[in-house]
Amino acid sequence: MSDPVPPNSDPIPLSQPDISDLERTYVSDVLYSTRLSFGPFLERFESQMAERCGTEHAIAVSSGTAALHCIVRALPLSAGDEVLTTPYSFVASSNALLFENVDPVFVDIDPATYNVDVGKLEQAITSRTRGILAVDVFGTPANWPALTDLAEKHDLVLIDDACEALGAGIQDRPIGTWGDAASFGFYPNKQITTGEGGCITTNDADLADLCRSLRNQGRATSTRMEHVRLGFNYRMSEMQAAVGCAQLERLDDLLERRSNAAEAYHEALASLSDVLHRPEAAPAGTRSWFVYVVRLPDDASSGDRDRLVQRLNDRGIGSAPYFPSIHLQPFYREQFGYETGRLPVTERVAERTLALPFFAGITHEQIDRVANVLSNELPDLLRD
Ligand SMILES: Cc1ncc(COP(=O)(O)O)c(C=O)c1O
Structure with a gap:
């Protein structure tokens, strides 16, 4: 039988967000304004994310899962295609493939880094393989140079689930720039939080436009009521973006x-x-x-x-x-x-x-x- 918690020792949580007066001020600014969605903080958050990750585009969304889903939907992947991925991750990384009826093919991990074992990927490639979705687990970058070579060699799309890795990098390139697109997550246990939230980073202008449309009910532009494709409500609110701006500054x-x-x-x-x-x-x-x-x-x-x-x-x-x-x-x-x-x-x-x-x-x-x-x-x- 374990001893109970000794007196005078407060519980230590598994994780805890770090919220300062800056976040409180920015959220208050939003609440005193009339723009609670698609306002200046969203724009600022996206440009700060793009700058931080060294990409041309950043698209803020409602969660890391939403970011992954938009990426999978926006890339040329179809039902029945296979994407190689890691089984040692949060379940959302392979669920995002299943949302689009793409089959995750799990490849074992490297016991030293816990990231997908790049040496085992090639033998898992079949005639149905169309992509690789690698995860920077616990903030440790996957072997992106080798993943990039392999994706180029076999003409595969390459997705970085970077939900746990904001601020990481490899070979002087920040995580967020590798692959066709990367997803970030801002749940309260992450390096930065927006309460709930996520972001897509990419250098592909077409993919960025598609993700902007997908997060906003498939609209042609963010303002008009013209829906050119099936989309979702994966928008990030202005209050969330305000928290995100403060967190990124810190x-x-x-x-x-x-x-x-x-x-x-x-x-x-x-x-x-x-x-x-x-x-x-x-x-x-x-x-x-x-x-x-x-x-x-x-x-x-x-x-x-x-x-x-x-x-x-x-x-x-x-x-x-x-x-x-x-x-x-x-x-x-x-x-x-x-x-x-x-x-x-x-x-x-x-x-x-x-x-x-x-x-x-x-x-x-x-x-x-x-x-x-x-x-x-x-x-x-x-x-x-
Ligand atoms: C590796 C990984 N992928 C995806 C997600 C999904 O992010 P969210 O919880 O914001 O939807 C998380 C979040 O925990 C994660 O750790």
Whole structure:
């Protein structure tokens, strides 16, 4: 039985947004104006995103999932086509393909970075393969130079699910510029938040126009009631954009604090490094810290991991299994008949990884508390 939360120690959340007076001021500016949608903050947010990501176009939408869906719809992909993707991600990355009846083909991951194993992609290509959707998982850039070569060689579309990677880069190119288009997500646990929200970045003017139309009910232009295609309401509101502008102005500071928090975790957990592994960054990449995920050794079971998560939670420390394999989610098993053993590296990793509390404002004292609980619990847990 775990001890309850000790007195005088406030719970530590798994994640927490970082909201300052700047966000409050900008939202208040919107509320005192008469423009609650398609106003100046939306325009500003989009140009700030394009500038930050080094792209010609940025299209703000209502979520990261909406961004992915628009990209999949806008690219030349049709029902029955196959797109190679990773099973170690948030479920939205492959769901976006299913929305358009495109078949996700899961390729196993690299055990060092947890990103799709580029060496295994080529052998998964069939006559139906039309694209690759790679994810920069936990803010670690995928191997974009190799992915780009492969996509060019086989004439495939290339999508970057960068929902977890704003601020990352590889070979001096920011994440957001690689592939045909990239998606970003701004849920409150992300590097920046707009409450809910997302963005598409691309250098392709036609694709950008199509995404602008798709997010706004398939209109020909944002103002006229002329609907030239089937579209969606994936608009980002002016209040969300106002929060986003403030967050983007503060991005460097937010990223630096996240990176410092990760350093503090590395130090605090150094004595446990043989039982708590962490993914490596891509060799040529700059990581943007999204979550702090650790992995139990291979001789631990998913039950051990779940017990550890429970013990942390019992002590008021937010923790969660992160990520479960997409192909083993009940819906995917039922729909596609996936079974355990299909993607061994992903499954080995997914059964043993857990996320620890991580956000820009986490204190060293909180990190030390997490490390102390782990030091106390792990020997006992792994011996059982
Ligand atoms: C890799 C990845 N893809 C897609 C999404 C979907 O973003 P949203 O929750 O904003 O729809 C997320 C968000 O959690 C994500 O982490």
